[in-house]
Structures are given as C-alpha cells and as structure tokens.
Amino acid sequence: MLPHMEITLDTLKRVTRLAGFEWEDAELEALRPLFARTLDMLGRLDAVDLAVSEPSTQYRVL
Amino acid sequence: MAELYWTPVADLARMIAAREVSPVEVVRVHLDRVTALDPKLKAFITVCDVAALAGARAAEAAVLAGGPLGPLHGVPYGPKDLYCTKGVATTGGSTILADFLPDTDATVVARLAAAGMLVLGKLNMHEFAYGPEGLNGHYGNVWNPWDAGTHRVAGGSSSGSGAAVAAGACPAALGSDTGGSIRIPASLCGITGIKPTYGRVSRAGVLPLAWSMDHCGPMARTARDCALMLGAMAGYDPADASTSVLPVPDYAAALTGDVKGLRVGILRAHFLDVAAPEVRQAVEAAAKALEQAGATLDEVKLEHLALVPAAAMAIVGAEALAYHAPWLRARSAEYQPDVRARLKLGVAVSANHYLRAQALRARVRQEVDAALARRDVLLAPTTPIAAPALGQQETQLGDGPSDVRSALIRFTRPFNFSGHPAISLPCGFTPAGLPVGLQLVGRPFDEATVLRAADAYQRLTDWHTRRPPVA
Numbered sequence: 001m002l003p004h005m006e007i008t009l010d011t012l013k014r015v016t017r018l019a020g021f022e023w024e025d026a027e028l029e030a031l032r033p034l035f036a037r038t039l040d041m042l043g044r045l046d047a048v049d050l051a052v053s054e055p056s057t058q059y060r061v062l
Numbered sequence: 063m064a065e066l067y068w069t070p071v072a073d074l075a076r077m078i079a080a081r082e083v084s085p086v087e088v089v090r091v092h093l094d095r096v097t098a099l100d101p102k103l104k105a106f107i108t109v110c111d112v113a114a115l116a117g118a119r120a121a122e123a124a125v126l127a128g129g130p131l132g133p134l135h136g137v138p139y140g141p142k143d144l145y146c147t148k149g150v151a152t153t154g155g156s157t158i159l160a161d162f163l164p165d166t167d168a169t170v171v172a173r174l175a176a177a178g179m180l181v182l183g184k185l186n187m188h189e190f191a192y193g194p195e196g197l198n199g200h201y202g203n204v205w206n207p208w209d210a211g212t213h214r215v216a217g218g219s220s221s222g223s224g225a226a227v228a229a230g231a232c233p234a235a236l237g238s239d240t241g242g243s244i245r246i247p248a249s250l251c252g253i254t255g256i257k258p259t260y261g262r263v264s265r266a267g268v269l270p271l272a273w274s275m276d277h278c279g280p281m282a283r284t285a286r287d288c289a290l291m292l293g294a295m296a297g298y299d300p301a302d303a304s305t306s307v308l309p310v311p312d313y314a315a316a317l318t319g320d321v322k323g324l325r326v327g328i329l330r331a332h333f334l335d336v337a338a339p340e341v342r343q344a345v346e347a348a349a350k351a352l353e354q355a356g357a358t359l360d361e362v363k364l365e366h367l368a369l370v371p372a373a374a375m376a377i378v379g380a381e382a383l384a385y386h387a388p389w390l391r392a393r394s395a396e397y398q399p400d401v402r403a404r405l406k407l408g409v410a411v412s413a414n415h416y417l418r419a420q421a422l423r424a425r426v427r428q429e430v431d432a433a434l435a436r437r438d439v440l441l442a443p444t445t446p447i448a449a450p451a452l453g454q455q456e457t458q459l460g461d462g463p464s465d466v467r468s469a470l471i472r473f474t475r476p477f478n479f480s481g482h483p484a485i486s487l488p489c490g491f492t493p494a495g496l497p498v499g500l501q502l503v504g505r506p507f508d509e510a511t512v513l514r515a516a517d518a519y520q521r522l523t524d525w526h527t528r529r530p531p532v533a
Binding site: 015016019020021022023027030031034035038039041042044045046047048050052053054055056057 | 274390403409415418423424428
C-alpha cells in the first residue's frame with residue numbers, strides 16, 4: 001500500500017473540483033487537517049478482505 | 063387534570079376511548095406545557111396548535127359518536143422535523159428547507175394518523191440529523207431537562223424528541239436513528255426509544271441522512287408506549303423498497319412482564335468496560351435485576367468492531383454527501399459549521415472504501431447474529447457517559463480520552479451498521495442526577511422480545527417514572 005500523500009490546499013482544491021465542488025480556500029484550509037485524518041481512518045478499511053464477505057447493506061426479509 | 067401531561071400514551075388512549083377525558087383537554091394541557099417550557103427547552107421548531115386542537119375536536123366528536131376508534135385515538139405526539147407532514151413546514155432542522163411544505167405525509171405519520179394520533183408540533187434536531195449532540199444553530203440548542211442550571215445537550219440527533227417527552231411537553235415522539243439518534247437522546251433524557259430492525263419501519267417521506275443506515279422509530283416514556291406506536295407504524299410499504307413483508311406482531315400482547323429463561327448476553331469488552339464508572343454501575347445493577355427476575359446472564363464479545371467507526375464514516379459520509387451535493391454546491395454557507403464540515407469530508411470517501419465498508423457490515427452482522435443465536439438479547443450501556451454540558455469537547459472513557467461526539471455514538475452505531483433492533487431505557491442516575499440508559503439489542507425482526515425485556519424491567523423499577531427538574 002502506498003503511504004498517504006500530504007494533503008496540501010492545492011490537492012484538496014483539485015479533489016473537491018473533481019468531485020464537482022468549488023469551495024473557498026479559507027474553508028478548505030480549515031478542513032485540511034480533518035481531511036487528512038479522515039483519509040488515514042478510511043485507509044484502515046483496506047484491511048477488509050473482500051474474499052471473506054462481499055459488500056451488502058442491511059436486512060431485507062421478503 | 064394537570065397530571066395528564068405525565069400520563070403514558072397507553073393510558074391516555076384508554077381514557078379517551080372510555081370518555082374519561084377529552085382529547086381536546088389532552089391537547090390543551092400539552093400545548094400549555096409547550097408554552098410554559100419551550101422558551102427554555104427549544105424542543106419544538108413548529109407548534110401545530112390550531113391543527114392539533116381542530117384534530118382533537120374531531121377526535122372528541124368521533125368518541126361521542128360511538129364509532130370505531132383507532133388504538134391511539136386522540137393522543138398527541140411530535141414527529142422529529144424530518145418527517146414530512148402535509149402542509150406543515152418540514153425543515154430538517156435547517157433554514158435551507160425553512161419554506162418546505164410537503165404535499166403529503168411520511169408513511170409513518172399517515173399510519174399514526176390512521177391509528178388516531180394527532181401531531182402536536184414538529185421537533186427540533188441536529189441540523190439534517192448529522193450529529194449526536196442534537197445541536198441546532200438555527201432553531202436553538204435543545205436544553206436537557208435534567209439539569210435546570212447547566213445547559214446540557216439532550217443528545218441527538220433527535221434532541222427535541224428526547225427533551226419534549228422527558229419534560230412532559232408531549233407524551234411521545236418520532237425519532238430517526240442513523241448512528242444512535244433515537245437511543246442517544248433517549249438515554250441522555252431518561253426516556254425510552256426503540257430503533258427497530260432495518261426494514262421494519264418505512265422511511266418513505268423521511269429526509270435521509272444515509273439511506274442504508276437510517277431507521278425510524280418511536281420515543282416515549284415507557285416500553286409499552288413504544289410497543290403501541292411501533293405496532294401502528296411498522297410493516298411493508300410499497301413506497302420504501304427496503305421494507306420487509308414479514309407480518310407485524312402484536313407488540314403490546316408480547317409484554318407479559320415475564321423474563322424467566324430470557325438469555326441475556328452482556329457486552330463488556332468495548333462496551334461496559336469503557337463506560338464511565340457511574341454508567342457501568344447502573345447497567346450492572348440492571349443486569350442483576352433481570353437475573354433476579356429469572357433471566358440468565360452470560361458474557362459475549364464482538365470482535366469485529368474496531369473498524370466500525372471508519373466503515374460508518376465511509377457509508378454515512380458518502381451517502382450524506384450524495385444527498386446534499388446540490389445544496390453544498392449552491393447553498394453551502396447556510397449549513398451550521400459542524401454539519402457543513404462533516405458533509406464536505408464525504409468527498410474523501412472513495413468507491414473502494416465505501417464497498418469495503420459494506421463488506422465489513424456483512425461480517426459484523428454475521429457476528430451479531432452469531433452472538434444472538436444462543437441468546438435472546440444483548441445488554442450494554444446506551445452511551446458511555448451521561449449528558450455532557452453544551453460545548454464540552456472531550457471526555458474520559460475507560461480506554462482513554464475521547465471526543466464527546468465519538469463517545470456518544472460508540473455503543474449505538476454498531477447496531478445501525480448491523481441493522482439489529484435496539485432499545486434504550488432509563489436504568490439509573492449519576493450522582494449529579496443525570497439519567498443513564500440501558501441498551502438491549504435483539505434478533506432481526508424480534509422487536510417483541512426486546513420490548514418484552516424492556517417492559518419487564520420497567521415493571522421492576524421506577525427509573526422511567528422520575529421527573530426532571532426543568533419540568
């Protein structure tokens with residue numbers, strides 16, 4: 001697994017633009033540490049082995 | 063008649079049907095409570111006084127006419143302000159929807175109306191249900207009625223529902239629960255609230271936070287009241303493809319008061335062991351009370367919970383971002399800051415992580431199923447701490463410091479993730495006089511057993527009858 005890249009303001013702007021959002025720099029700058037922490041947290045999900053159980057959502061007994 | 067505002071739903075329905083009290087009187091008493099208490103509580107976003115009184119007069123006429131009555135005829139309640147109500151503002155706790163007047167009722171609002179219930183008003187909440195403290199910068203932060211001097215949070219996101227019921231401003235409410243939003247305010251406000259199995263209750267006409275994690279359910283002062291409301295709400299709905307066609311049992315009939323032989327698995331690791339000492343003590347005592355009434359106790363451990371916070375972030379983050387994307391593009395500044403930040407962090411979720419989160423969900427569900435294969439319910443605290451003060455950011459748990467938000471959802475979120483039914487009911491108080499919540503988790507679609515255990519506990523104890531100082 002690749003180490004996480006540093007999240008710069010420019011990176012964050014590109015990511016959010018790619019997702020279709022255009023937010024102000026000041027707000028993105030405030031979000032930057034949270035964004036980095038969230039990416040670290042989400043990265044832990046790479047340990048989930050999809051061979052063990054496939055994605056599913058909830059109970060639905062019909 | 064002043065004490066009508068402490069009368070449970072079950073008794074109000076019986077008294078109205080027996081002509082012992084008029085629904086007009088019941089509604090008036092509760093509207094007076096709202097007028098007296100809500101300037102401090104801020105539990106209501108909209109008070110439907112005119113419509114509620116008109117409905118009460120019609121309900122009274124129906125009683126006098128002697129025709130068939132619904133099981134909850136003439137009893138008022140408050141839906142959280144994300145349930146669509148025809149012609150009545152449904153804000154989601156946001157100014158973005160301040161002018162939204164739905165042209166139809168949510169399915170469960172329509173079903174409760176068919177059972178005879180009357181909407182007293184729409185209840186405050188964390189903006190768009192995205193927060194376990196129940197904060198609202200637009201309509202005011204709800205005041206927890208259990209502390210008259212210090213502004214403590216009521217818990218969220220269904221904070222108005224928790225506070226209004228606890229203070230006797232309405233006998234029952236509807237909440238919604240994506241990470242604990244029924245059970246957390248029930249715990250922090252000392253009332254009873256059940257999150258049913260995913261698919262048991264329709265979400266049609268309810269503003270979503272995360273479609274695959276959202277659950278709708280009742281909040282009231284007793285398990286019996288929750289059983290009566292759930293019976294009226296539950297069942298297949300063609301407008302919600304996730305609902306089950308399994309028949310809805312008579313939940314009230316299941317309340318035998320008997321827990322002899324009930325197999326209770328205590329969740330210590332990751333739950334009781336990390337709760338604050340006063341919470342642990344109250345929940346241990348509750349387990350003991352059930353044992354003395356004939357239940358059998360053993361200990362159970364869930365092994366796959368470590369990644370649940372990350373997986374829940376992936377699922378809720380992605381689903382909430384998808385729903386809010388148009389407003390985040392055009393009206394971002396109108397969200398309250400914490401909700402806006404949380405929504406924007408959804409951009410960090412990739413399809414890879416979303417799907418791995420859903421795969422983990424299957425595994426956690428299997429693990430909870432396995433734990434319940436030889437047990438009827440699992441028992442844990444609802445929250446590791448009692449109601450924090452408004453603005454409190456950090457708390458101390460048994461395994462170290464935690465931010466308050468993570469602490470509040472830590473014990474409830476696994477069962478949104480897995481979809482199992484779970485109830486919170488009061489089981490004691492801290493030395494500071496704040497309620498402690500007991501959580502019981504059941505097998506899928508076995509709300510009857512969860513409610514039976516909760517009702518039996520409430521027959522053994524009087525925690526649910528205590529009244530808060532603000533009331």
